Amino acid sequence: MKALVLCGGKPQIALIHELKRRNITAILADANDKAAAVQYADVFYNVSTLDVVGIEKIALAEKVDCILSVCADQMLLVAAQLSEKLNLPCYIDYETAKNVSSKEYMKRIFVENNIPTAKYIVGSSISFSAIEGLNFPLIVKPVDCYSSRGVKKVLNYDELLSAFENAKNLSRTGTAIVEEFVEGLELSVDIYVENGKVNILCIRSLDKIPNSEKFIICRGNYPAKISLATKGRVQDVAQKIVDAFGLVDTPMLIQMKINDEQIHILEFCARTGGGIKYRLLPKVCGFDVVKAVLDLTLGEKPHVDIKPLNTFIVDEFLYCNPGILDHTEGFEELLKDGIIDHYEIYKSTGYQFDEISSSGDRVAYFSVVADTEAELRRKHQIAASGVKAVDNKGNDLIRHDIINF
Numbered sequence: 001m002k003a004l005v006l007c008g009g010k011p012q013i014a015l016i017h018e019l020k021r022r023n024i025t026a027i028l029a030d031a032n033d034k035a036a037a038v039q040y041a042d043v044f045y046n047v048s049t050l051d052v053v054g055i056e057k058i059a060l061a062e063k064v065d066c067i068l069s070v071c072a073d074q075m076l077l078v079a080a081q082l083s084e085k086l087n088l089p090c091y092i093d094y095e096t097a098k099n100v101s102s103k104e105y106m107k108r109i110f111v112e113n114n115i116p117t118a119k120y121i122v123g124s125s126i127s128f129s130a131i132e133g134l135n136f137p138l139i140v141k142p143v144d145c146y147s148s149r150g151v152k153k154v155l156n157y158d159e160l161l162s163a164f165e166n167a168k169n170l171s172r173t174g175t176a177i178v179e180e181f182v183e184g185l186e187l188s189v190d191i192y193v194e195n196g197k198v199n200i201l202c203i204r205s206l207d208k209i210p211n212s213e214k215f216i217i218c219r220g221n222y223p224a225k226i227s228l229a230t231k232g233r234v235q236d237v238a239q240k241i242v243d244a245f246g247l248v249d250t251p252m253l254i255q256m257k258i259n260d261e262q263i264h265i266l267e268f269c270a271r272t273g274g275g276i277k278y279r280l281l282p283k284v285c286g287f288d289v290v291k292a293v294l295d296l297t298l299g300e301k302p303h304v305d306i307k308p309l310n311t312f313i314v315d316e317f318l319y320c321n322p323g324i325l326d327h328t329e330g331f332e333e334l335l336k337d338g339i340i341d342h343y344e345i346y347k348s349t350g351y352q353f354d355e356i357s358s359s360g361d362r363v364a365y366f367s368v369v370a371d372t373e374a375e376l377r378r379k380h381q382i383a384a385s386g387v388k389a390v391d392n393k394g395n396d397l398i399r400h401d402i403i404n405f
Helices: 010-021 052-062 073-085 094-101 103-112 157-170 228-245 277-285 289-297 331-336 373-386
Strands: 002-006 025-029 043-045 066-068 120-123 138-142 152-154 176-180 185-194 197-208 217-222 250-259 262-269 312-318 327-329 342-345 364-370 388-390
Touching: 002 010, 002 052, 002 073, 010 025, 010 277, 010 289, 025 052, 052 073, 066 073, 066 289, 073 094, 094 103, 094 228, 094 262, 103 120, 103 176, 103 228, 103 262, 138 157, 152 157, 157 176, 185 228, 185 289, 197 228, 197 277, 217 277, 228 250, 228 262, 250 289, 277 289, 277 312, 277 364, 312 373, 331 342, 331 364, 331 373, 364 373
Parallel strands: 002 025, 002 066, 025 043
Antiparallel strands: 120 176, 138 152, 138 176, 185 197, 185 250, 197 217, 217 312, 250 262, 312 364, 327 388, 342 364
């Protein structure tokens, strides 16, 4: 049996390991021949995962039994499209994948089904009349990008014009969304939908880089400090989204804000959460979402048996001042000393850091796990002061001002 895996990021390593555990040949496609998962694949093709024709040629040449990916909207879209065309199994049909990958369609369905979300407009041009009825500050974002690319908060019309043009240029369809900015605590909610029923796996609060008009995650905190009543409302609105989009069996991630106990949905996707979620979820609820995606793809419906674990976790994403990376320090020592539970280095020697523009600019991340909040804070403080990203002059490039907890 053969599986074609799209994208060679860290989450795909976990997927490839699961494929090999089941004696399934792992064929990987990625435009980057130095992608993290390349060394683990049985066969590698240096082809962009957005090149639908190129990916189809690989699938036909290798006679693959399935095409899949985890943690990436566009890869899911390609997998669903080709699976449908080639009559291969996929846990989501192409039409649904298109709908949940479009922020424009998403917002329209939210409004039609009374799912709470910010007031918005969408289009390929902007004018005073177009934003009539919207109140500043506003958020501008491309309809089809990821990793916070092109997302910006604007305070006036001049800023809006500039941000809109940038977002439109980043969009593959030349389209951007403008919506009212909502204050409040941002939550990231991981879900597994089984037979159309919502099962909440994890609710984290997210911190963004402070004093920045761009919305780039620098930290995830588990558990989120919300009331039981709010958790109930999260469950209810998640079920409304599932019903509105006709989702049946799928992983799911919802981004939302809580303000005075009121929920405002930012967006969602029908996939596993990105980044390090594939490592986080088994730690907090005992559910392996990567294994579940593979089960679904192969026609085996996994049963959700959530086992909440009493633990505290912080995932810290590290960013740098402008400069050229020579090496990183401190991570392995902190791991050996039991201060951090895991870490990943995203950039290699010679990488040029410029202004932080998206989550793709992270140099590294580390995770701290503890049984109490006090122990979590103690470990985090040690870790925050113990990591470095050093240039060739010995200067530490890490933005330690961001690592506050």
